[in-house]
Amino acid sequence: MLFRCVWAEVKKCRRAPVWLAFLALPLFPAILGTGNYLSNMEVLDSGWYSLWSQHTLFSSLFFLPALLGVFCAWQWHLEYAGHNFNGFLAAPVPIRDLFGAKLILSGMVCVLAQAWVGALYLLSGRAAGLTQAPPPELPCWLAWGALGSIAVCAAQLFFSLAIRPFAPPVAIGLVGGILGLLVTSQGLGYAFPYSLLCLGMRANNPMLELDALPFLLSALAYTGAFSCLSIRLLRRRDVAAE
Numbered sequence: 082m083l084f085r086c087v088w089a090e091v092k093k094c095r096r097a098p099v100w101l102a103f104l105a106l107p108l109f110p111a112i113l114g115t116g117n118y119l120s121n122m123e124v125l126d127s128g129w130y131s132l133w134s135q136h137t138l139f140s141s142l143f144f145l146p147a148l149l150g151v152f153c154a155w156q157w158h159l160e161y162a163g164h165n166f167n168g169f170l171a172a173p174v175p176i177r178d179l180f181g182a183k184l185i186l187s188g189m190v191c192v193l194a195q196a197w198v199g200a201l202y203l204l205s206g207r208a209a210g211l212t213q214a215p216p217p218e219l220p221c222w223l224a225w226g227a228l229g230s231i232a233v234c235a236a237q238l239f240f241s242l243a244i245r246p247f248a249p250p251v252a253i254g255l256v257g258g259i260l261g262l263l264v265t266s267q268g269l270g271y272a273f274p275y276s277l278l279c280l281g282m283r284a285n286n287p288m289l290e291l292d293a294l295p296f297l298l299s300a301l302a303y304t305g306a307f308s309c310l311s312i313r314l315l316r317r318r319d320v321a322a323e
Contacts (some may be wrong), residue, residue, distance in 0.1 A: 099152055102152075110145075115142070147255055153187055176312055177312055261277075
């Protein structure tokens with residue numbers, strides 16, 4: 082049943098305009114980060130590592146939280162349009178599967194977003210004249226970034242479910258991304274869900290040693306907590322509708 086729900090969500094967004102945001106938003110940190118790197122090469126002298134620090138400083142702070150916020154808000158926006166939400170709740174499917182499908186689809190978008198960020202990083206490096214081999218840690222940075230993004234998506238799905246207008250949850254994502262970097266700079270990154278994206282990608286600090294166990298426990302805890310809150314809210318709305 083869960084697989085069918087996921088497939089239904091995929092079909093909903095197959096030709097959606099939200100993919101324009103998916104393609105366009107990561108371009109901005111790539112352009113800004115590369116421009117900043119080229120303008121400060123006398124200081125940023127670590128090649129690929131310096132370029133990554135500039136890319137992730139912009140992407141994890143503004144653009145990826147905005148992208149995830151837009152996608153999660155758009156998923157619920159489809160259900161709120163017309164009377165779709167009534168049909169959504171009336172489907173003969175467990176509530177947990179209905180929500181789980183949206184979370185799984187969001188996780189797939191997280192993986193695609195990280196892959197796109199990685200591709201833009203490699204293209205930018207070559208365009209900037211870096212001839213050395215790319216960092217061998219790149220797949221690890223992208224994988225951990227995707228894991229951290231899933232916790233962000235769980236939070237954004239909850240806020241987008243609880244707040245019907247499209248813009249406020251996206252704004253929450255932007256504010257969360259900024260706070261995530263601030264919290265990380267204070268050494269408390271594992272305690273805040275939006276910091277997990279910064280930590281996983283090693284934003285602005287490619288040499289950061291990630292403590293895997295606290296990271297995974299925090300990501301799992303926040304994903305589970307916000308998923309439970311969303312499922313509870315959906316069940317309350319279902320009862321209210323009856």
